[in-house]
Amino acid sequence: MGLTRRQFLKWAGVTGVGAVVFNGCRVPDHEIQVQSPVELPEDLVTGRDNYYATVAQVGSGSEGLLVRVMEGRAKKVEGNPDYPLNTGKHHIRSEAMLQATYHPDRIKSPMVRIAKGGPFRAIGWPDALERLTKILGDADPANVLLATGPVRGKLADVTKLFAKDYGAQALGFDPIDQHVLRTAIKNIYDQDVLPDFDIAHADFIMSFGADFLGTWIDPTHYMRGYGEFRQGEDRAERGHLVHVDSRFSVTAAAADEWKYVNPGTEGLLALSMAHTIVTEKLGDAGAARALTGGADNHLSSFSADKVASQIGMSADAITNLAHKFAGTRGRALAIGGGSAGAHTNGVFNLTAIYALNYLVGSVNVPGGVIFNPAGDQSQITGAPIRDWKAALDAMRSGDIKVLLVRDANVVHGLSKQLKVTEALDKLDTIVSFSSFLDETTARADLILPGHTPFEEWGTDTPDVGPGYRTVAFQQPVINRFRDTMAFGDVLIRTASELGHAMPWESMRDAVRAAARDLHSTNRGSVTQPTFEEFWKRSLERGGWWDQGDTVSGTPTPPVLPRAAVKAQIAGDAKVFPLHLVPFEGHAIGTGQYAHLPWAQAVPDPITTVVWTTWVELNPKTAESLNVKQDDVVTLESATGDFISVPVYVNPATPPDVASVPIGQGHEQFTTYAAGRGSNVLDILAQAEDSDTGSLAWASTRVRLTKTNVRVGLPKLEGIEEPRQLPGEPVIVVFRPGEEDDSHS
Amino acid sequence: MATQTKPQSATDRSTAFKWSMVIDLDRCTGCEACVVACQSENNVPINEESAFIEGRAFEWIRLERYWEGEWPDIKARFIPVLCQHCENAPCEPVCPVYATYHNNEGLNVQVYNRCVGTRYCGANCPYHARQFNFWEPVWPEDLRHQLNPDVTVRTRGVMEKCSMCIQRIRRATRSKTPSDIPDGAFNPACVQACPTSAMTFGNLNNPESKVSKLQNDERRYHMFEHLGTAPTTLYLKQVDTHGA
Amino acid sequence: MNNNTLIKVMVPAIGLSVALVVAVVGYFVLQSWWSSPPAVLGFGDGPTQPIAFPHTTHVTDAGIDCQFCHRKVTTDEAATIPAVAQCLFCHDFGKIDGTKSTSDTAAAELAKLFDDSGEPQPVNWIRVHRVPDHVQFVHAPHIQNGVSCTTCHGDVASMQVVEQVRNLKMRDCVDCHRDNNAPTDCATCHY
Structure with missing residues (x-):
């Protein structure tokens, strides 16, 4: 210069x-x-980057991460190659977490509402904590509800302990909870925690409704296995994937065969396959005996010809599937979840599906379902909608007067039909610990904003572990960017103010206590003579896991039901001709990531639509309804509620289905989310799974009315005209040994 | 001159490295982890809703989806498309200011400070891998904290595209000989993020590297092979099971 | 002197002086553009830093190696400027006898490190060497390939006030790269 x-x-x-x-x-x-700072720790050297290991809870998934930090700013998220679940890879949502930390609309300091309905005023932390203590000190603990999003690990311990000692009720919130799956797993495998699926070593996967490559549970972990399932170097032959679903998801796109069945009949299909396998003696004889209680005709009501029309597949196709599944050379694996469990008969469906694994001997063996040790797992899971309806009633009746809420956006995540805002208005006080002004936090009287995951201490005990004991450590990779405080630390401090101090002084202390327990086992991925050394090494590696700590043995299969439980679909098929299949947003989830521009701007893989809500219709259906792409239509369910959404004509949508993504329709929640699209949860009939009380979110029928409005649907498709030559990226192969029995 | 550039003082680097990527479409599920990882690493501007409506969304790597067949026998194919780093790149000879050229490591390079924004290269790229900054890219003040200091933030009026994360290549190969760099020691952001390991990156001049070995895979093909652009990016075809 | 002579003398004089001014300004602008401005009127001087840090004293007199302070120069992009804490390794009056820091000027300069309450404060140095925009300059490979610090930075060891000795324009870089058979691929520095 x-x-x-x-x-x-x-x-x-x-x-x-x-x-x-x-x-x-x-x-x-x-x-x-060029600034010379006063102190210069090694990791803050000007112009030099460092990588810190931490963990992020991405929905139900758990991702070990390495965050690149330069001069105190997080720059890039990378997968932690050591962490057993994602082994060096990561999800869009983990990357987008960076934008949560540096989000322009993040709450910058504690705030209090001056008067009911008035504006917020920024206050300091001592004041905010004092106010919280006063609110809780004055309230009757029996009238206090502590609502959180799904929380795991040490923070779950702290939250539960706080609620227990104080005497408040703690309730988890997740618009799509996994209780149906948990119950089915408990019924069929007698396991308290969700098992892992060894996709990498399976040879034939039959997936019912579980969009495991897209949004279900822990997609990054499953995709790690899927890559190997397809083209693993040590595989004898390429794995074969059959996906049964009522929407054409990413998993359906990846599948070799996608089977559409009438919504809610997935369990029937599984039992019909089981019937074929048992009667033709294709499977494990011992398991077949146990599942049928020794009676040969136990499953006779599910014979393929009897149920074929109900399922919407031909009897031949069903028996063919059963033959393929049971006749797999190698390991066959059945996975169920998602829309298959989102019916009034959800538990019946999933129980039937997971029973198939017994018949092919895929329970707790490589290439099959692998059980996870329950040891460290501590979590607050999303409660069934039944519990939330009860909580809302309690708010209305005055049994709940104070709501403490952290990342549980009930105003958006619960249907408008439940009149959530009305219930919240009845409350004396709402205190929010969220980092963003979502619809629920916007109704708070006091906001004590929390850290983002890159700023706080914690542990993660994965919801679905890798088949052995795993504890991940979450450490602050950067100092807090805004004047926020970790939720766990607020609880610990408030508990001691209220006179029931917890055994830990801070979240860091709690994490260290967890690490001490792991250190004392003297086994696993990190073993060190001294605790401090163990602490350092396990933080560096992102956690501790013990491949030797597994669950062994196969439980005895329970007896399968003799009769089918039918799914109750809300709405008369004549008046409401289309089956509504909602699905979780590819990146924005059920709406909890809608404030992150990267998550909003990444195209939905199937439709390539961004930033909004749309309804997918089959071209023939669209034609018969006289609607075209970009036409805005209203979808109305039997409850009388409706939403207006533009049409995306999707050639893979079944003719009697309308698919709508969940996640948009926020009224608030930052400039990136507010006022975009509609919230499909609002029109769902609030039906429950009969066993668990979980929301049966796939059991609504709708009718569609054309409006005169047309909009330009924002999407990637069409920006560049398709350039791929048709057919070029595909080669067709015969599966070895399959030339003879190929029917189609 | 610039069309077949071999910088005059070609050192031994010209034979040391030839970077290449192989994308296995049979592993790809279309999850788009690559897309966001790239945006984060390379300071790619945020695509607002209007960017998509105007057709000016920035994605150095994008996921294209093709339909085949009709319901119920329908397939969706995914293909991640990025700059193919062609050996015989159509974008290079048309640039009047030599802002894009082929370097001696097999990369098609875009020099932002040379670019005057004629957009000829973008028009000439059959892969639509190039994006033009019609507007000054803006980030809210807070989000600028995330920007990668190793990568230039582009300005209005310049063309940009996938650089194969050249900042990572530079950092990893700095003052090193090829034998010092084990295969897979570093990866571009997309390859690093890919959950199914569908993408592989490496040095073609190392016969032992994974990408070298995959060059002979029976499923190999180059995108638009008939155009003669000779891309260094190789795709492996998806496999369809007969009777499925 | 009549009007004619006045015109005869004045017009060429004015013309000449205008031409001279244009030439000087032109020379100045072009020289600054292509290389660095001529070292007149204080143009070659280094900026006045918030603390008068004499490299002579530290390098020549005290014999401290460049890398003692600029620690990452052999491995990283930036040579890095040390933290104030590092000054206090030697200049901590409480602990070290401070034979080298007892001069009045030194004491006065060092006092600027502390605020009224005696707490050390960060120092905002003014950058002396700044490469043009769009350049990703990395120190490490230069040092690793045997380029001495003085090649680009001049004889800092004898500078009371650090100043820029090379223009560090692209031609300067490329010439040196050519001479030393270093890569001249654009993407070596521009990305």
Whole structure:
């Protein structure tokens, strides 16, 4: 650089005019300054980056991450290659977490509402904590509800302990909870925690409704296995995937065969396959005996010809599937979840599906379902909708007067039909610990904003582990960016103020206590003589896991039901001709990531639509209803509620189905989410699974009315005209040994 | 001159490295982890809703989806498309200011400070891998904290595209000989993120590297092979099971 | 002197002086553009730093190696500027006898490190060497390939106030790269 600004101005100042002329060309001050900080820890060296291991809870998934930090700012998220679940890879949502930390609309400090309905005023932390203590001290603990999003690990311990000692009720919230799956797993495998699926070593996968490559449970982990399932170097032959679903999801796109069945009949299909396998003695004889209680005709009501029309498949196709499944050379695996469990008969469906694994001997063996040890797992899961309806009633009746809420956006995540806002208005006080002004937090009287995952301490005990004991450590990779405080620390401090101090002084202390327990086992991925050394090493690696700590043995299969439980679909098929299949947003989930621009701007893989809600219709259906792409239509369910959404004509949508993504329709929740699309949860009939009380979110029928409005649907498709030559990226192969029995 | 550039003082680097990517479409599920990882690493501007409506969304790597067949026998195919780093790149000879050229490591390079924004290269790219900054890219002040200091933030009026994460290549190969760099020691952001390991990156001049070995895979093909652009990016075809 | 002579003398004189001014300004602008401005009127001087840090004293007199302070120069992009804490390794009056820091000027300069309450404060140095925009300059490979610090930075060891000695324009870089058979691929620095 020849001329510095200073030199130039010094000289140009003499001429007077020069100062005016050249002032506009000057280099900003911050570009010609280099700061020597006072203290310079190794990791803060100017111009040098460092990587820190931590963990992020991505929905039900658990991802070990390495975050690149430079001069105290998180720059890039990368997968932690050591972490057993995602082994170096990561999900869009983990990456987008960076934008949560540096989000322009993040709550910058604690806030209090001056008067009911009035504006917020920023306050300091001592004041905020004092107010919280006063609210809780004055309230009757029996009238306090502590609502959180799904929480795991040490934070779950702290939250549960706080609620227990104080005497409040704690309730988890997740618009799509997994209780149906948990119950089915308990019924069929007698396991308290969800098992892992060894996709990498399976040879034939039959997936019912579980979009495991897209949004279900832990997609990154499953995709790790899927890559190997397809083209693993040590595989004898390529795995074969059959996906049964009522929507064409990413998993359906990846599948070798996608089977559409009438919604809610997935369990029937599984039992019909089981019937074929048992009667033709294709499977494990012992398991067949146990599942049928020794009675040969136990499953006779599910014979393929009897149920084929109900399922919507031909009897031949059903028996063919059963033959393929049971006749797999190698390991066959059945996975069920998602829309298959989202019916009033959800538990029946999933129980039937997971029973198939017994018949092919795929329970707790490589290539099959692998059980996870329950040891460390501590979590607050999303409660069934039944519990939430009860909580809302309690709010209305005055049994709940104070709501403490953290990342549980009930105003958006519960249907409008439940009149959530009305119930919240009845409350005396709402205290929010969320980092963003979502619809629920916007109704709070006091906000104590929490850290983002990159700023706080914690542990993660994965919901679905890798088949052995795993504890991940979450450490702050950066100092807090805004004037926030970790939710766990607020609870610990408040508990001690209220006179029931917890055994830990802070979240860090709690995490260290967890690490001490792991250190004392003296086994697993990190073993060190001293605790401090163990602490350092396990933080560096992102956690601790013990491949030797597994669950062994196969439980005895329970007896399968003799009769089918039918799914109750809300709405008369004549009046409401279309089956509504909602699905979780690819990146924005059920709406909890809708505030992150990367998550909003990444195209839905199937439709390529971004930033909004749409309804997918089959081209023939669209034609018969006289609607075209970009036409706005209203979808109305039997409850009388409706939403207006633009049409995306999707050639893979079944003719009697309308698919709508969940996640948009926020009224608030930052500029990136507010006022976009509609919330399909609002029109769902609030039906429940009969066993668990979970929301049966796939059991609504709708009718569609065309409006006169047309919009330009924002999507990637069409920006670049398709350039791929048709057929080029595909080669067709025969599965070895399959040339003879190929029917189609 | 710039069309077949071999910088005059070609050192031994010209034979040391030839970077290449192989994308196995049979592993790809269309999850788009690559897309966001790339945006984060390379300071790609945020695509607002209007960017999609105007047809000006920025994605250095994008996921294209093709339909085949009709319901119920329908297939969706995914293909991640990025700059193919063609050996015989159509974008290079048309640039009047030599802002895009082929370097001696097999990369098609875009030099932002040379670019004057004629957009000829973008028009000439059969893969639509190039994006033009019609507007100054803006980030909210807070989000700028996330920007990668190793990558230039582009300005209005310049063309940009996949650089194969050249900042990572530079960092990893700096003052090193090929034998110092084990295969897979570093990866571009997309390859690093890919959950199914559908993407592989490496040095073609190392016969032992994974990408070298995959060059002979029976499923190999180059996108638009008939155009003669000779891409260094190789795709492996998806496999369809007969009777499915 | 009549009007004619006045015109005869004045017009060429004015013309000449205008031409001279244009030539000087032109020379100045072009020289600054292509290389660095001529070292007149304080143009070659280094900026006045918030603390008058004499490299002579530290390098020549005290014999401290460049890398003692600029620690990451052999391995990283930036040579890095040390933290204030590092100054206090030697200049901590409480602990070290401070034979080298007892001069009045030194004491006065060092006092600027602390605020009124005696707490050390960060120092906002003014950058002396700044490569043009769009350049990703990395120190490490230069040092690793045997380029001495003085090649680009001049004889800092004898500078009371650090100033820029090379223009560090692209031609300067490329010439040196050519001479030393270093890569001249654009993407070596521009990405």
